[in-house]
Amino acid sequence: xxxxxxxxxxxxxxxxxxxxxxxxxxxxxxxxxxxxxxxxxxxxxxxxxxxxxxxxxxxxxxxxxxxxxxxxxxxxxxxxxxxxxxxxxxxxxxxxx
Amino acid sequence: xxxxxxxxxxxxxxxxxxxxxxxxxxxxxxxxxxxxxxxxxxxxxxxxxxxxxxxxxxxxxxxxxxxxxxxxxxxxxxxxxxxxxxxxxxxxxxxxxxxxxxxxxxxxxxxxxxxxxxxxxxxxxxxxxxxxxxxxxxxxxxxxxxxxxxxxxxxxxxxxxxxxxxxxxxxxxxxxxxxxxxxxxxxxxxxxxxxxxxxxxxxxxxxxxxxxxxxxxxxxxxxxxxxxxxxxxxxxxxxxxxxxxxxxxxxxxxxxxxxxxxxxxxxxxxxxxxxxxxxxxxxxxxxxxxxxxxxxxxxxxxxxxxxxxxxxxxxxxx
Ligand SMILES: Nc1ncnc2c1ncn2[C@@H]1O[C@H](COP(=O)(O)OP(=O)(O)OP(=O)(O)O)[C@@H](O)[C@H]1O
Ligand SMILES: [Mg+2]
Numbered sequence: 001x002x003x004x005x006x007x008x009x010x011x012x013x014x015x016x017x018x019x020x021x022x023x024x025x026x027x028x029x030x031x032x033x034x035x036x037x038x039x040x041x042x043x044x045x046x047x048x049x050x051x052x053x054x055x056x057x058x059x060x061x062x063x064x065x066x067x068x069x070x071x072x073x074x075x076x077x078x079x080x081x082x083x084x085x086x087x088x089x090x091x092x093x094x095x096x097x
Numbered sequence: 098x099x100x101x102x103x104x105x106x107x108x109x110x111x112x113x114x115x116x117x118x119x120x121x122x123x124x125x126x127x128x129x130x131x132x133x134x135x136x137x138x139x140x141x142x143x144x145x146x147x148x149x150x151x152x153x154x155x156x157x158x159x160x161x162x163x164x165x166x167x168x169x170x171x172x173x174x175x176x177x178x179x180x181x182x183x184x185x186x187x188x189x190x191x192x193x194x195x196x197x198x199x200x201x202x203x204x205x206x207x208x209x210x211x212x213x214x215x216x217x218x219x220x221x222x223x224x225x226x227x228x229x230x231x232x233x234x235x236x237x238x239x240x241x242x243x244x245x246x247x248x249x250x251x252x253x254x255x256x257x258x259x260x261x262x263x264x265x266x267x268x269x270x271x272x273x274x275x276x277x278x279x280x281x282x283x284x285x286x287x288x289x290x291x292x293x294x295x296x297x298x299x300x301x302x303x304x305x306x307x308x309x310x311x312x313x314x315x316x317x318x319x320x321x322x323x324x325x326x327x328x329x330x331x332x333x334x335x336x337x338x339x340x341x342x343x344x345x346x347x348x349x350x351x352x353x354x355x356x357x358x359x360x361x362x363x364x365x366x367x368x369x370x371x372x373x374x375x376x377x378x379x380x381x382x383x384x385x386x387x388x389x390x391x392x393x394x395x396x397x398x399x400x401x402x403x404x405x406x407x408x409x410x411x412x413x414x415x
Contacts, residue, residue, distance in 0.1 A: 057218035
């Protein structure tokens with residue numbers, strides 16, 4: 001009897017832990033989604049002037065880009081390697097918005 | 098002999114910046130020189146010209162652009178070349194572009210930076226950067242600015258406000274990005290980097306542009322002078338500039354200058370008398386301090402000639 005209860009409790013603990021883990025991963029992936037959407041919005045504004053979308057000036061854009069090297073490199077690795085590199089980059093920003 | 102400096106006073110702040118606006122050819126450079134040569138008797142004065150024709154080089158015997166030259170004890174002058182600055186600025190970034198977009202080097206990086214120089218907003222950005230520097234320069238009591246063509250000048254003067262709108266947006270998004278990144282890393286037990294160079298850069302830019310924006314709309318830092326001629330197009334541009342100052346910067350001009358007023362008999366002979374009379378009538382009706390400068394027979398091409406114009410200044414409204 002005692003064994004049974006212990007096993008049950010043990011399973012319950014695992015179950016709760018699993019739920020927590022699942023909730024955690026769920027919420028993180030929700031956050032990650034928001035994160036990547038924001039990143040896309042941000043890069044669109046910053047890269048905009050280089051592809052003719054008037055936001056900040058091209059110079060300001062480049063100045064900001066110099067602080068965003070890693071992010072741009074990451075984006076570029078995702079982008080198609082066509083002739084219109086900036087264009088591909090912009091289209092790779094995509095997003096659900 | 099009347100004193101332009103007197104009409105411009107009070108000139109507070111260090112430096113106090115006098116921005117001379119007006120249509121091409123009306124006499125912005127001459128007026129700027131007149132004003133600067135008066136102000137130098139009151140304090141250290143810098144005359145900065147963005148004049149694309151670079152007349153000032155000839156007027157003041159400056160050898161080349163981009164360097165500050167001492168004309169005399171209290172007067173220095175500098176010809177700034179917007180195009181050269183734009184070229185310099187864009188080429189400074191060509192290495193960055195090459196690093197960020199390596200595939201562009203295979204294509205034609207040269208072209209990208211070459212085109213960038215002509216991209217909309219670059220000249221204004223260059224002008225604005227110079228302005229930001231000028232307002233920070235405490236070495237001079239007065240800085241007189243002989244502006245580039247009206248279009249560029251007006252776009253530049255609203256640029257800080259425009260940028261601040263975008264910068265605020267970017268800062269909002271970036272702050273959210275940084276905090277999300279923090280939460281995600283923390284939750285997943287990863288190492289967290291708190292400072293973000295992009296966000297710091299955004300804060301820094303916001304500060305720079307806020308300062309210029311405030312200075313441009315502050316009567317204690319900036320005086321606007323508008324130069325016109327008694328002709329329809331310069332008068333049209335005068336009205337445009339007045340409108341602009343009022344609606345975009347909430348500023349009034351300190352002084353209006355009607356330059357190149359022809360003597361009655363000459364205007365009559367040229368058949369422009371009526372046109373000139375209409376322009377003068379309108380000019381006199383505008384409720385700001387104003388002066389008229391007659392057309393001088395010997396075209397002023399040297400500092401001494403220009404300074405002589407002062408003797409003929411007539412105060413319309415003091
Ligand atoms: N009062 C005047 N009488 C006669 N000529 C004048 C007078 N004022 C200016 N000029 C002449 O008009 C021309 C244009 O003057 P100035 O260079 O000062 O104008 P500007 O508005 O700076 O022109 P730009 O738009 O080309 O820079 C010059 O040749 C100058 O000598
Ligand atoms: Mg000029």
